[in-house]
Amino acid sequence: MSAASPLAGSPSASSPETVRLAIDTVRTLAMDAVQAAESGHPGTPMALAPLAYALYTKHLRHDPVAPHWADRDRFVLSVGHASMLLYGSLYLAGYDLPLEEIKNFRQWESLTPGHPEVHHTQGVETTTGPLGQGVANAVGFAVAEAHLAATFNRPGHTIVDHFTYFIAGDGCLMEGLSHEAASYAGHMKLGKLIGFFDDNGITIDGSTALTCSDDAAKRFEAYGWQVLHVYDVNDLAAVDAAIAEAKADTQRPTLIITKTHIGFGSPNRQDTAKAHGEPLGAAEIALTKAAYNWPGTEPFHVPSEALAHWREHTAQRAQAHGDWQTRWQAYQWAHPELAAEFERRMRGELPASLDSAFPTFDAKSGTVASRAASGVVINSIAPVVPELIGGSADLSGSNLTVVKGAEVFSATTPAGRNFHFGIREHAMGAIMNGMGLHGGVIPYGGTFLVFSDYMRPAIRLAALMGVQAIYVFTHDSIGLGEDGPTHQPVEHLAALRCIPNLLVLRPADADEVSEAWRVALHHRSGPSAIVLTRQKLSYHGEPARARAGVKQGAYIVADAAGHVPNVVLMASGSEVEIALAAREQLSGHGIHARVVSCPSLELFAAQPVEYRHHILPTGVPRVAVEAAHPVSWYRWVGDHGTVVGIETFGASAPYQTLYEKYGITADRVAAAATALVR
Structure with a gap:
């Protein structure tokens, strides 16, 4: 079909012309912003504009006036370089992102940085850019939703019931992280997770055929996902039907493989690597707008009917917020103690009784490996801080991260607190980021210190985003002994200390371990790494001095x-x-x-x-x-x-x-x- 053709399956309440204009506004804003910045990625926003339109105007439960309400749907743009797709959608939907910020794309102190940054731009749920991270973050959002739903929902009173959507590209699926996270999500039957694979066949170097001949559908089916197809992203009826089918399957996450044309509508750049990561140029933009039958001549033109259409539809989506508030009020009346606990967790406030729960040690109980002291601390504070959930990357018996007597998080017991992340350190870190960003939980995850290298990109992003995640890194030196140099960290402490906003804690005895956990739990503005020994340590016998x-x-x-x-x-x-x-x-x-x-x-x-x-x-x-x-x-x-x-x-x-x-x-x-x- 030509770029100017009416889109198939347009919503009956709006004319095909209005819908096309609304979608093409996303495309033209992306072209103009990248051109003004003289850098950026116009092609993917041009391709995916129909999908963003469908999500924001018809499927996402979101409220631009209250972007942080607890039961909103979460949307993750894992292809973070396509940030103008997100910024254009947020502006048109009515978030606090004015057109002037679109014009300042990629400029100093603008709200539209080159890749989306959480806590910086309203409506952005996580920081993306390093490919594959957003996929794993989305899994973390879905994990938190499942856990909180099982913990707080009661018969007749459902207050946690939302979906997590993500868009991934070829690069996301090439990165190993996405496979780690997808395997975990399928095994855990995260049916509230819906992903779109932007199958455009293009990377920076050219065709994906240069490096990849995977069958993504078969791979995700093997992971336990439902796999659906949309053969033309411009077919909105097909997009709507696929999302409806995805929502209906509550036992499997869904991947919707969506065929797109990068640089859609560009006479000379469509379906080429040239459309990926550089401005189209003024002449090509003019040709592309002509192909769209675009009514404006100046850059950043937003037709009034397109803006009105977007905001009318997103206002309808925001009604879900009002419906939830009604349910929430009924929940508060029926279950006041649970409601107060839910509010506390979502505010990120620690229980008042936590301070007295931290153990102190003596010469007998304190002459232990610091990893053993950490296990004691976890089990001392766990009953008081139920939002502390986590585990290990298949090393729980070595990291000593198990909450004794608590259930394991699984597809059948999602309220469980003990997590088995599998031998997936990178996914563990990135899933923890999604969990922490979701709110209502404080995630922790353990592995050997030497394997912090496997999850370093996720640690770095946690620090960049200010996510409270707690890493339990044991076997912290040559002190682990016979396993040898492959498992003995040497450069790792220095490497972690170089990450801005990461708090590294290496306690010297059992009392310092207890205080390290206290500091980490109160450190809300970023991640903490608690670094622990395999070998026994002496006990210094100064709990008061250690606390201070x-x-x-x-x-x-x-x-x-x-x-x-x-x-x-x-x-x-x-x-x-x-x-x-x-x-x-x-x-x-x-x-x-x-x-x-x-x-x-x-x-x-x-x-x-x-x-x-x-x-x-x-x-x-x-x-x-x-x-x-x-x-x-x-x-x-x-x-x-x-x-x-x-x-x-x-x-x-x-x-x-x-x-x-x-x-x-x-x-x-x-x-x-x-x-x-x-």
Whole structure:
């Protein structure tokens, strides 16, 4: 069909001409915005405009006036480079995104950045751009919906009942992450999850045939998804029918494979890689608008009838919000305690009783691996903070992340709190992001620290988005011993500490573990990584000092016994006890050392300068010790200090041997300190 032909299956309440005008407005805004910015991706918005129109005007339950209401449908644009599809739809639907912001696409401090950013632009549910992340985020949204529905809905009172939609492209389905997440979603029978595969056959390098001959339908069917087809995205009746069929299957997520033409309507760019990631050019835009029979001549022209049509239809969709409020009021009357709990969770407020639930330890219970202490903490606080849900990437017995006595989250027990993510670290991290963004839950997920590399893109996005997700990273150093260098992290602490807005906590004993969990639960503005040992640690016996010190990032564990310190020994985690042993050696040689435990360099850096100078006096030399790459510590030891660390891979041997062979010892720390003092 030609670009100007009436769309098949237009809603009977509107003329085909009005519908076409409404859809072409999305297309022309995308072309004009990319052209004005001199960068961007016009082709996919031009192709997918009919789908966006169908979703926002006919299927999504959303309210532009109240974009955050709890039971709205969620929409994820996994093909984040097609951001103008989303921005154009949000503007036309009536969100707080004026046309002036469309004109400022990709400009400094505009509400229309190159890729969608949650908490930045109203109506954007998650930050996308790295392909495949949005697919897994959508799975996380659907997981949270299923869990909260099972937890709060009661007979005759349904307050959680919404769908999650996503659009994925060829690149999303090429990325391994989407397969991890799709496999999980199919196994969990997430029937409220509906995805669209934009099957346009084009990538930046050219045809997808260059690199891919997959049968996406068979693959998703094998994952347990319902797979449907729309053979022309311009056929709105087919789009409507497919969505209706997807909604009807409550036992399977649905993938709707949707054939599109990238750069639709462009006489010289349609179905070419040229339409993907660069402006069409003024001449080609003029030709394309002529093919649309477009009524305007100036850029960013929005026909009044198109705008009125969009907003009339989205106002009808917003009626679902009013219907939900009526149901919510009935729920509040019938189940006041549950209603109050639901509101608390959705506001992100922690229970008032949580503070007293954190355990303290003694010499007997506290002389354990920090991963074991973490398991105790989780089970102490779990009854008080029911929104804390999570598990492990097939390592729950090693990460010690199980809530004892709680059910496992599954297709038959969606209210379960214990999650088995499978050997899918990347999907775990990205699904956790969707769960956290949805609201009502605080997700945590465990794996070995070395495998944080597998999920690093999701961690980075959690930090960028400010998602509260808690990572339980165990087996944190050469201290895991015999598994050897493939499983022994060396550079990972430094790599994680480099991620802006990620809070890294490496506690030194059981009380510090308890406080690390307290800090992580109160840290609402971003993710936290709690980094834990496999081997047993000594117990320092200072719970009150730990409680005050962990939240400040660093504190004095042992001072210079009435003397002005000659040297400061700094360490985190398992190396604090090595620093304490070095202090004893130094004391025997008349050198007075202060030992500072540094569970979080990020928190310490955020403290007032007076506190930092109190902990690390100016002019006093410093030695840092950590069984990891030393780069994190150079800032803190200064030009005249030194770091005892590891700059090579580990080896397979008992951990005591490894610490000796790699020089992470009290003798070496004492020698380094002596050299600085003498």
